[in-house]
Ligand SMILES: Nc1ncnc2c1ncn2[C@@H]1O[C@H](COP(=O)(O)OP(=O)(O)OP(=O)(O)O)[C@@H](O)[C@H]1O
């Protein structure tokens with residue numbers, strides 16, 4: 085019990101760290117995921133190939149390996165001097181984007197083909213068709229899988245702790261190194277994650293209901 | 300309608316609105332469109348008739364390139380159909396299409412369905428687009444349904460909205476792909492009345508259960524019959540008994 089109260093600042097900092105990292109990498113994953121999903125359904129073969137390659141690469145690589153690449157390969161080959169936080173953001177965002185892309189693509193596939201054909205027949209471009217007609221109708225089916233993806237992202241962000249980014253799971257290491265009772269530490273850390281993941285699933289359920297009445 | 304004839308009233312080439320030359324289309328092993336030559340002039344109504352599965356819809360869809368062709372050439376108003384992209388999109392805006400299965404935008408109200416193309420493709424100001432949309436909806440007799448979603452309408456009402464949506468773009472050509480085949484008999488009449496009304500107003504009419512391509516001022520009617528293996532044309536004026544073999548399918 086005391087572990088929490090005595091180290092409230094550490095817990096708070098870790099809690100906020102996890103939230104920020106999840107939010108930022110979630111936003112990055114959404115943007116990338118939508119763009120890559122657009123690539124995957126586009127009429128341009130090189131874009132489709134790029135999209136498929138992106139998903140194959142990031143969906144099939146263990147996240148820890150992506151972290152290792154972000155830490156030890158990216159600085160050497162692409163851009164040196166990234167902060168650990170940015171590197172964690174990139175690894176988590178890219179990894180999650182592959183899953184977001186596939187969720188969105190499956191949503192796109194549930195929209196009847198006739199909708200896109202009608203849009204094209206009145207002169208909409210591919211981009212307009214996707215943005216104005218297909219994606220809005222795909223949203224409803226995409227919400228439940230996205231909820232799962234973001235919960236997974238929250239938990240995956242714990243890996244960043246092992247790479248010395250300040251976040252909730254890292255607090256556990258910090259305190260157990262100081263010799264506190266590990267069971268209590270884990271309990272509080274777990275509750276911290278539960279608060280975040282419950283909030284996410286609650287928000288998504290709200291969103292789902294909101295979209296449900298909009299039609 | 301077994302008698303067959305060809306019209307040979309040589310119109311000036313400038314009046315040719317839709318021209319198909321040697322168009323061929325395969326679906327795998329199926330040779331759906333076989334050497335189709337078809338010229339539709341301004342003000343002409345063309346009706347394509349044929350049994351189910353013979354390629355009427357496919358023919359209709361190739362004209363605005365929803366379906367690509369394997370060989371031949373299609374041009375609209377003198378311009379050959381471009382590759383997929385901005386230019387093709389511009390061209391499609393001038394070709395109104397009414398689908399067999401309506402395809403109204405499910406997440407938009409009736410009014411939004413008719414406004415969307417105007418505001419997003421034609422860049423018409425909202426107020427102006429709304430005015431035109433409401434006028435068109437009134438004209439096809441569904442003005443009171445403007446704020447409903449497509450799923451809340453009957454089939455006949457949906458198809459009339461679809462016609463209004465196509466007309467809102469001010470198309471040069473209207474393609475009706477069996478606009479009444481998915482409707483109950485009573486609803487067919489609603490839709491046909493609308494199309495007849497449009498024809499009287501100088502907008503293209505259509506035939507029931509048939510694919511119709513008609514430029515937006517109707518003058519003379521020319522049928523392209525397509526029975527079993529051949530498409531033939533029957534002229535509005537003189538009738539001769541020489542089939543103008545447009546093979547759609549063996
Ligand atoms: N996307 C496709 N892939 C493969 N075959 C297709 C495709 N679309 C149509 N076909 C085939 O092409 C033929 C012509 O189809 P089409 O829809 O043009 O017929 P139709 O004349 O419009 O028939 P209906 O009167 O029933 O609407 C059919 O045999 C159909 O099975």
Ligand SMILES: [Mg+2]
Pocket residue numbers: 355356357399476477
């Ligand atoms: Mg058909």
